[in-house]
Amino acid sequence: MLPLRSALRGISGARSFSTSRVLQSELSYQVFGPENDEIKRNPIIFLHGLFGSKQNNRSISRALVRDLKCQIYNVDLRNHGHSFHSQEHNYNVMAEDVVEFIQQQKLDKCILIGHSMGAKTAMTVALRSPNTVSALIPVDNAPVNAPLKSDFSKYVRGMQHIESAKVTKQSDADAILKEYEKSLPIRQFLLTNLIRSEDDKTMKFRVPLSVLGRSLDNMADFPYSEPGTVKYQGPTLFVRGTKSRYVSDEFVPAIERFFPNYQLADVEAGHWLISENPEAFRQAVVKFLQDAS
Template sequence: MNAVPRRISPLLHPKNFNRTHISTQISRGFKISASRRALDLAFDYHENGGKATGAPIVFLHGLFGSKKNNRSMSKALSRDLDRPVYALDLRNHGDSPHDKNHKYTALADDTEQFLQQHNLKDATLIGHSMGAKTAMTVALRNPDSCANIIAVDNAPVDAALASDFPKYVMGMQKVEEAKVKTAKEADKILEAYAKDLPVRQFLLLNLIKSPDPSVDHLVFRIPVRILGHSLDDMADFPFTDPDKHQFTKPALFVRGTKSHYVSDETLPIIGRFFPRFQLVDVESGHWVISENPEAFRRAVVEFLQEQD
């Protein structure tokens, strides 16, 4: 990738990373710890009509998301790269099972088991936000499990989530308490906790008709209280010593220019954990893939084509 000159913090050494800016116009065998219980994950499979025969891509969504969020991008990457794409529902999301343990080590357990169960070798792990930290966790503790990773708008550091996330949880709890029967009712309640309509629409994708025929109101398919209690865990990162854990294979970090999750100050620590990392700036907020899909797609395609 071609680096674009840009003023950087004096804390950074230019040899530690590569940077590319994309504007809105461009648009083997391994083991899982027996001490933890991995869950079987739901997934969608995209193979470009059977034409995708390359190494697999595994897509990991963010908090409150699901495999559906990445459907269009998964199809596009499968088409452009001739590679099959597995879009997962992480635990406590989508159609995957629920569990009180929602830490990154548990999310990584599930992901590693999925790779093993489906015999996915030389895979690329792409993760956004929570999914990004999950991909980083897998790569650092089990480097043989994947060929490279793409981390979208998150860094391998302990960093508080945006204050909006507790509000979202509170709003969803209020929706649950109201026992609404329509999405319109839910949206009206949620508006006090999430002002932006796209955010409310994203959260309300989790609101479904109850599978229990005796329940006549809508329910969230995600365990709102479990995820609410796990927000502090989602802010943490399980590794603190890059001298003990490194992923020396290629890694791409994609950050939104209007987001705070991957600041310049985090780049040196990214470089220590992932010494071969490249950085791409995409003009967007935290929701990089939905806000600027074309720029994200081009960044991923270019990076992965370089690896071929």
């Protein structure tokens, strides 16, 4: 186990702390939260999307700590960030990882927030281990089998192209990736995974591209194929981007059968809505959790 790193940080006048821990063969995570005597509700576990990491949700976590007075655990899912790599990458094993993490941290009941891949992972956890989840917030994904946008396979090809080109500068990596993705914010997001190899000083990706590339079909699936065969009865908020097609109205019946105590919140944004419109996302989450408590 690597040593614990901690730092104090103030948020809008409220005392808070941030600790980060990297565990070998377990999930890497970072904790944000108020001092213990200020904690007012169950902890939140925040799960990122495909090609993301715990770094993505630091700013929104600090804002939610201020508003909700709770601990927030930002977690790197397997094959992402600083967590372990595995040849197996699907929602069942990722949900097992998260359940084990909850047990290891002795969190008892927690609130799950997940974006995209993290949303389906969070839904799977809630359906298989409902007693550990006090509230659920899936962000821009639905409990259905639905093809991923073709962009994700294109991203893998672009990232593999960067590695094969053995570039030594991030600007060169971005120039290659621009052939595959025109949006600068999306390229910047993908390039957060870029690190410098200690062996030959070339730029490589810390995520296992071959594993994630062949797991894209798994990311389109949902472990429970028949809506209603299992249910999570706790309060659930589906947050969806108005310019995204991942949670269309046709999926609402499936949502209702799996998660009967659900609400919908629309945020003016695309699929990356937490970074595109963080204030609207923050407001939706805070209102939902304050009403649910």
